[in-house]
Amino acid sequence: MSAQTNVPFLMSRAGAVSALTLAAMGGSLLVPGGTPEAQAASSHAGKALEVAASKKGSPYRYGGTGPSRFDCSGLTLYSYKKAGKKLPRTAQQQYNRTKRVSASGRKAGDLVFFHSGGYVYHVGIYAGKGKIWHSPKRGSWVKLDKIWSKNVRYGRVG
The missing domain is CATH 3.90.1720.10 (endopeptidase domain like (from Nostoc punctiforme))
Known part of the structure; x- marks a missing residue:
């Protein structure tokens, strides 16, 4: 996975992926209504x-x-x-x-x-x-x- 990859995900109460973990993996956070571009x-x-x-x-x-x-x-x-x-x-x-x-x-x-x-x-x-x-x-x-x-x-x- 490259640093340019966008990784959409849904956060749940049971186990949310933290923004720091996501950044370390080279992804980015997408919020409802947001777009990768x-x-x-x-x-x-x-x-x-x-x-x-x-x-x-x-x-x-x-x-x-x-x-x-x-x-x-x-x-x-x-x-x-x-x-x-x-x-x-x-x-x-x-x-x-x-x-x-x-x-x-x-x-x-x-x-x-x-x-x-x-x-x-x-x-x-x-x-x-x-x-x-x-x-x-x-x-x-x-x-x-x-x-x-x-x-x-x-x-x-x-």
Whole structure:
């Protein structure tokens, strides 16, 4: 097995393969919604993506920052906090804090900012293949969705 090989696996409570063991074997971690061709921007980004995916089905709550209810920026804040990185509270503040990335340079774990004019109104975590993990709106829940707008910008958490 070469160091370039991607090894998808499912983690179970009975016996999870640790990320360190997987790395030692030359593999990489794939999270639900992730893709081999969209490798994570960093280990923090990969962990944040894994955390966001683990919150699938958690209900939306305006102002919610977890651990069981989230709004959009609350999910990104929570996911990156669990990955060891601090983000500000709102989508606009998170946009202001991240490094701009082109659409062609985006990687799994980067933040996807939806905007209208100069105002950022929504954020999610890029999962690859044009999809994001996000907590979209009242009456909804954390889920994986296709990016529905061309009015997006990408940011990398440093």
